[in-house]
Each structure stands twice: as structure tokens, then as C-alpha cells.
Amino acid sequence: MQQLAREYAQALPGRDTDSLAAGLKAKLVYTDLGERDGAYDPEHSVILISRRASPQRQRFTLAHEVSHALLLGDDDLLSELHDRFEGQFLEDAIETLCNVGAAAILLPDELLNEVLRRYGPSGRAMHALSRRADVSVSSAMYALASAAAGPILFAICSRLGVKSSALGLSESPSLRQKEVRSGAKRPVVVRSSAETRDVKYSLSKDTRIPEDHPVVVALDTGFEHGGRSYVPFRSGRKVPAFVDAYPDDQRRVLVSFRLDEKKGEE
Known part of the structure; x- marks a missing residue:
């Protein structure tokens, strides 16, 4: 293809x-x-x-x-x-x-390779590629997933309630209505994701990100955050990963999870 x-x-x-x-x-x-x-x-x-x-x-x-x-x-x-x-x-x-x-x-290969050399397969790379090629961050995410080497999951995350026009993505109406009715703090959820060919599973849309996760820290502080953490799958499974979370100016966090499956599940 x-x-x-x-x-x-x-x-x-x-x-x-x-x-x-x-x-x-x-x-x-x-x-x-x-x-x-x-x-x-x-x-x-x-x-x-x-x-x-x-x-x-x-x-x-x-x-x-x-x-x-x-x-x-x-x-x-x-x-x-x-x-x-x-x-x-x-x-x-x-x-x-x-x-x-x-x-x-x-997204031509020359630009993809240049961004990967400079930033690596990271959330910042998603942001840079989007700006350089004048494409949405989801387009940049798919391109990085097809070009990056190794087992890596990419995701775009935000809190429920952020207008879809700002995200370029849709959210589950039922999930949003449930949070509004309960009066609870709206969770950070996965809005879209992609994975490299070395990853056998995907990160489902609307998967909740725990409040103490680096993704939420990056969103709440407005600063890039990362380190050793995990991928929080909807099933409750936690796969060890090095997380790079980059908050942009649209109230989103652009994330890469570089998997460390040799360590097994937490």
C-alpha cells in the first residue's frame, strides 16, 4: 500500500x-x-x-x-x-x-526521516510533523507508525468535553454524558491511536488514562513529560513502556509508548 x-x-x-x-x-x-x-x-x-x-x-x-x-x-x-x-x-x-x-x-519519506532523526518516535515528533507538512496530528501519527522501528504505540489523548472541532476527532457521546451526569472530573481518554508493525494489539478509543499517569501530568502541567511507565489498556492490563507525552496548544497530549514487553505485565 x-x-x-x-x-x-x-x-x-x-x-x-x-x-x-x-x-x-x-x-x-x-x-x-x-x-x-x-x-x-x-x-x-x-x-x-x-x-x-x-x-x-x-x-x-x-x-x-x-x-x-x-x-x-x-x-x-x-x-x-x-x-x-x-x-x-x-x-x-x-x-x-x-x-x-x-x-x-x-508525507514524503524525506520529511518523515528528518523528523524521526531529530525527535525520535515521540509525541513531539507528531507535533513537528503535523506543522511541517500542514496535516492533522492524526495524519502525522499514522505516518510515524508506518515509518518508526520497534514496538511503539502512538496516541492522541484529551479530557472528555474538549470540542471535537478543536481535536479533529470525535468522542463517544454515551461516555461523555455519563461523566456529565455523575459530576465527576472528566477523565483523560484516548481519542485515536496507531501502532507500528511490531505491535500485535491496539489501544482502543475511549480507553481511560489514570490520573497519575505521565500523560495526565503533561496535560495538566502543560509541560512535556515522560519516563518509564506503562500502556493502560482498557482490559486493565498494564504493559511496561517508555512514555513520551507532549501537550500541544489544542488541549491534547500527543503520546508515544515504546514497549518494554520483556519485563512482562505489571
């Missing part, structure tokens, strides 16, 4: 929104899609983008839908996917690959 996306991007006149669909010769339509960010109609060669989304989100969605088109055009890759997965697992695999493809289209 990365190879398909990179080859496509190299042939584009640019990486601005108008140029991204040029290689497909597809019609680009901005419309109201409800809860969806975008869609690709291969029969009519049309890419639909939500007009309500932020410019950064529209750009990533466009690259994601272009990746759907590239995937549909590669019979070998499609055949391998259908051999390995079925049902919801197939749908999830396709969406993951299209996120990987979108990151490869928007």
Missing part, C-alpha cells in the same frame, strides 16, 4: 487539495455526508468529501479516498486481503491500509 501511494504521489503536480485527485481523473465533490468524512464511488469516478470538515481533515480524507481507489485497482493486493480476512476484519484491514496510504501520499 505504501508503495502504491508513494508512486502515485510522485506523479502528482503537487500535494495541495486540488492536485491530490488529479492522478485518478476523478470528480471531486464537497457535500454534506452526515457523520462520514468522505466516500469514493468507483462506478462514476467521484470522490465525495464532507464540506463540514476542517481543511486539514478534508485533505487527509481526500488522500484516504484516493488510497481506496488505488487499492481497488490492485488485483493482487485485493486478492491477498480477501484471502486473509473476512467480514468486519476485512473492512478494518482495508481502512487501516487506506490510512497508511493517505499518510504516504501526504
Whole structure:
């Protein structure tokens, strides 16, 4: 998928929104899609983008839908996917690959390698890559997850109640309403995550981060924080990890968890 996306991007006149669909010769339509960010109609060669989304989100969605088109055009890759997965697992695999493809289209290898050399696979790297490439932090996160070496989980976290427009992400309405009714302090939760190929599991959306965790300390103090800690999975499992938590100016914490699985669970 990365190879398909990179080859496509190299042939584009640019990486601005108008140029991204040029290689497909597809019609680009901005419309109201409800809860969806975008869609690709291969029969009519049309890419639909939500007009309500932020410019950064529209750009990533466009690259994601272009990746759907590239995937549909590669019979070998499609055949391998259908051999390995079925049902919801197939749908999830396709969406993951299209996120990987979108990151490869928007973020050239030269920039990725430069940021990784300077900052390492860290929360600060997510922030720097987002600014340098003018993409959302979620786009930067997916790109770093595809490029970084070793078992690493990346996440974007915030307290419940932060407006989704500021985050570029959605939250679970039921979880938020439960906190409002109880009057409890709104927890810090995972809003989005990605993992390198060496990680066999993912960090689920809405996973709560304990109040004494470095992620919460970084959010509350406004200072980068890290050190040896753990990944707090929803199941209650705690996997030892070196945590790097970087608070940005949007009331989020951008996090990398470099796993230390040899030490086992806490």
C-alpha cells in the first residue's frame, strides 16, 4: 500500500487539495455526508468529501479516498486481503491500509526521516510533523507508525468535553454524558491511536488514562513529560513502556509508548 501511494504521489503536480485527485481523473465533490468524512464511488469516478470538515481533515480524507481507489485497482493486493480476512476484519484491514496510504501520499519519506532523526518516535515528533507538512496530528501519527522501528504505540489523548472541532476527532457521546451526569472530573481518554508493525494489539478509543499517569501530568502541567511507565489498556492490563507525552496548544497530549514487553505485565 505504501508503495502504491508513494508512486502515485510522485506523479502528482503537487500535494495541495486540488492536485491530490488529479492522478485518478476523478470528480471531486464537497457535500454534506452526515457523520462520514468522505466516500469514493468507483462506478462514476467521484470522490465525495464532507464540506463540514476542517481543511486539514478534508485533505487527509481526500488522500484516504484516493488510497481506496488505488487499492481497488490492485488485483493482487485485493486478492491477498480477501484471502486473509473476512467480514468486519476485512473492512478494518482495508481502512487501516487506506490510512497508511493517505499518510504516504501526504508525507514524503524525506520529511518523515528528518523528523524521526531529530525527535525520535515521540509525541513531539507528531507535533513537528503535523506543522511541517500542514496535516492533522492524526495524519502525522499514522505516518510515524508506518515509518518508526520497534514496538511503539502512538496516541492522541484529551479530557472528555474538549470540542471535537478543536481535536479533529470525535468522542463517544454515551461516555461523555455519563461523566456529565455523575459530576465527576472528566477523565483523560484516548481519542485515536496507531501502532507500528511490531505491535500485535491496539489501544482502543475511549480507553481511560489514570490520573497519575505521565500523560495526565503533561496535560495538566502543560509541560512535556515522560519516563518509564506503562500502556493502560482498557482490559486493565498494564504493559511496561517508555512514555513520551507532549501537550500541544489544542488541549491534547500527543503520546508515544515504546514497549518494554520483556519485563512482562505489571
